[in-house]
Amino acid sequence: MKKILTLICVSALGGLLTLGGYKLFVEEEQVQVATDNNTQLPVYIPTSTNNALLTNTERPDLITAANKTIDAVVHVKNTQINRSPQTWGDVFSGRAPERRQLAGAGSGVIISPDGHIITNNHVIRGAVEISITLNDNRTYMAELVGTDSKNDIALLKIDTEEKLPFVAFGNSDATQIGEWVLAVGNPFNLTSTVTAGIISAKSRDLSGGQSFIQTDAAVNPGNSGGALVNINGELVGINTAISSQTGSYVGYSFAVPSNIARKIVEDIMEFGDVQDVILGISALRRDTDEAKKLGVDEIQGVYVSEVDSKSGAAIAGIKPGDIIKGLDNIEVTKFSELSGYLKTKSVNDVVNVEVLRGNDLKTIPVTLTKRDDIYVEFMDIQFKDIPEKVKNEYPETYDSGALVIENKNQFLAQKVGIKRNYVITGINGNKIESTKDIKALYDKYGNDFNENLKSIEFIDTYGQKKEIIFR
Numbered sequence: 001m002k003k004i005l006t007l008i009c010v011s012a013l014g015g016l017l018t019l020g021g022y023k024l025f026v027e028e029e030q031v032q033v034a035t036d037n038n039t040q041l042p043v044y045i046p047t048s049t050n051n052a053l054l055t056n057t058e059r060p061d062l063i064t065a066a067n068k069t070i071d072a073v074v075h076v077k078n079t080q081i082n083r084s085p086q087t088w089g090d091v092f093s094g095r096a097p098e099r100r101q102l103a104g105a106g107s108g109v110i111i112s113p114d115g116h117i118i119t120n121n122h123v124i125r126g127a128v129e130i131s132i133t134l135n136d137n138r139t140y141m142a143e144l145v146g147t148d149s150k151n152d153i154a155l156l157k158i159d160t161e162e163k164l165p166f167v168a169f170g171n172s173d174a175t176q177i178g179e180w181v182l183a184v185g186n187p188f189n190l191t192s193t194v195t196a197g198i199i200s201a202k203s204r205d206l207s208g209g210q211s212f213i214q215t216d217a218a219v220n221p222g223n224s225g226g227a228l229v230n231i232n233g234e235l236v237g238i239n240t241a242i243s244s245q246t247g248s249y250v251g252y253s254f255a256v257p258s259n260i261a262r263k264i265v266e267d268i269m270e271f272g273d274v275q276d277v278i279l280g281i282s283a284l285r286r287d288t289d290e291a292k293k294l295g296v297d298e299i300q301g302v303y304v305s306e307v308d309s310k311s312g313a314a315i316a317g318i319k320p321g322d323i324i325k326g327l328d329n330i331e332v333t334k335f336s337e338l339s340g341y342l343k344t345k346s347v348n349d350v351v352n353v354e355v356l357r358g359n360d361l362k363t364i365p366v367t368l369t370k371r372d373d374i375y376v377e378f379m380d381i382q383f384k385d386i387p388e389k390v391k392n393e394y395p396e397t398y399d400s401g402a403l404v405i406e407n408k409n410q411f412l413a414q415k416v417g418i419k420r421n422y423v424i425t426g427i428n429g430n431k432i433e434s435t436k437d438i439k440a441l442y443d444k445y446g447n448d449f450n451e452n453l454k455s456i457e458f459i460d461t462y463g464q465k466k467e468i469i470f471r
């Protein structure tokens with residue numbers, strides 16, 4: 001009996017020692033956690049449950065657009081005369097015989113059944129002979145009807161005995177970012193080529209005052225002057241440029257909007273040249289120090305810094321400090337949108353200008369002015385009269401002269417330093433009182449005056465009067 005009790009006691013003692021060791025060395029400490037009775041709701045991310053795949057009926061019908069367009073897009077060849085020595089005999093004798101050679105090529109778009117063709121000005125610049133090859137390989141000689149170098153548009157005409165396929169103009173103002181478009185060209189006699197893409201942006205300004213449609217449809221050299229069409233096969237742009245460091249397409253291409261191209265064509269047909277119109281305002285660029293100082297560097301609209309006294313804007317009552325927010329119920333957020341819309345308008349058209357003046361939003365009807373009535377271009381320099389405000393503030397310095405608005409004359413810009421806001425006061429000893437004197441020189445000599453330029457007098461932006469004599 002004693003042995004049994006002893007065995008039980010030893011077993012009990014062993015169990016207690018084992019349990020104590022487990023509690024002390026093995027079991028982890030349990031942490032008390034306080035819980036909140038307010039339960040946290042799960043976070044939901046908005047997610048579409050629609051199937052992202054388009055059905056055949058939902059896909060854009062690019063085939064119809066291509067079929068309506070390809071036969072109306074042509075190949076354009078530019079032939080020029082090259083005067084250079086052809087043999088060693090020519091070199092030693094100083095002869096430079098004339099030789100016709102292909103100087104460039106591109107595409108064009110037939111816009112009427114009687115053979116009017118629109119293309120880029122840079123495709124046919126300097127040509128003595130222009131040939132057109134249709135999509136069925138028939139070739140015709142073309143007549144140059146007119147050009148607009150500012151917007152890079154040219155109008156050609158071929159004569160045929162039959163009506164030609166053509167592309168009808170669409171409304172480029174109605175195009176939208178994300179809309180499908182086709183770029184149709186006829187490069188290097190490959191017959192028509194078609195690429196597809198979407199409109200990436202509108203009112204792109206590449207070099208000041210321009211307004212391009214940007215697309216990601218592939219456009220390469222040789223496609224310049226071709227058609228940008230919507231899915232209905234309507235012409236919404238003329239393919240003009242690419243943005244590339246290599247000269248080949250890298251994802252961006254640009255087209256002149258069809259509303260601008262159509263207006264240019266209509267002007268050339270009616271007047272023989274392009275009738276540019278203006279509101280008559282100068283806009284303050286957002287990235288200037290003056291804009292930042294005024295606190296308008298981030299405004300949505302066009303800040304009016306100056307109004308030309310002879311312009312429709314001045315007559316209608318637009319004032320410096322106004323912010324243009326829209327034209328004819330079309331929103332305007334930047335200057336390229338404003339200038340692009342005005343390029344579709346004609347002289348004496350009335351545009352309803354929505355301006356923000358202080359806290360008041362006003363709609364002011366403005367009759368558009370012909371650019372040549374206010375601005376004069378001569379020697380690739382754009383001039384206007386000195387504003388009366390400047391004359392009144394600095395009567396001794398700026399009593400007369402023609403104010404430089406833009407200088408594209410590389411020689412006078414780089415060698416002489418003539419730039420914006422300089423005032424030209426004399427040319428070849430003739431006093432320049434106003435733009436009337438500049439226009440008189442243009443009427444007499446034309447724009448190509450550099451060879452006749454003997455001297456030029458001007459006032460720089462510091463008010464210093466200078467004279468340069470060319471020998």
